[in-house]
Amino acid sequence: MDLGLPDGDGISVIRTLHRVAPQAKALVISVFADEWRVLNALAAGAQGYLLKDATDDELTQAILEVARGEAPLSPAVARYLLRMFDTRDAAPKRRPSDEQLTLRETQVLTLVSQGQSGPEVATHLRLSLHTVNTHLRNCHSKLAVKNRVQAVNRARDSGQIG
DSSP: OOSSOTTSOHHHHHHHHHHHOTTOOOEEEESOOOHHHHHHHHHHTOSEEEETTOOHHHHHHHHHHHHTTOOOBOHHHHHHHHHHHOOTTOOSOOOOOSSOOOHHHHHHHHHHHTTOOHHHHHHHHTOOHHHHHHHHHHHHHHHTOSSHHHHHHHHHHTTSOO
């Protein structure tokens, strides 16, 4: 699946495919390696993520790996994901705040958990992108996390979103 489709969003296609045919497998092959696309494609149900600079042999191997239930990742994507969880040089762990998310923060984070981008959330809730990003930063602070995926997971674990 390419994420940059001329007539739609590949992540939405993966999400729909995963919902309609859960046995189907999706492998992303994209030029995009940014945080939002990688994390949302994997959260939507992609089993692997390759960059378009992969060789024909690497692509063939990845398809076989997905068929076997493995999760192939381009080295650059794997390094990015590992850096997300690298705590060696991180500041001391913050504890989540006892402060609950506001209704609007919960709405924003719920839409993010469904794979919507910042601009999509802004349009859906009729907010500016700046306001959406402010709500997300507040969620990160209250939940003591570094990124959207961690925020969604922590909020789900604590029962603050479904």
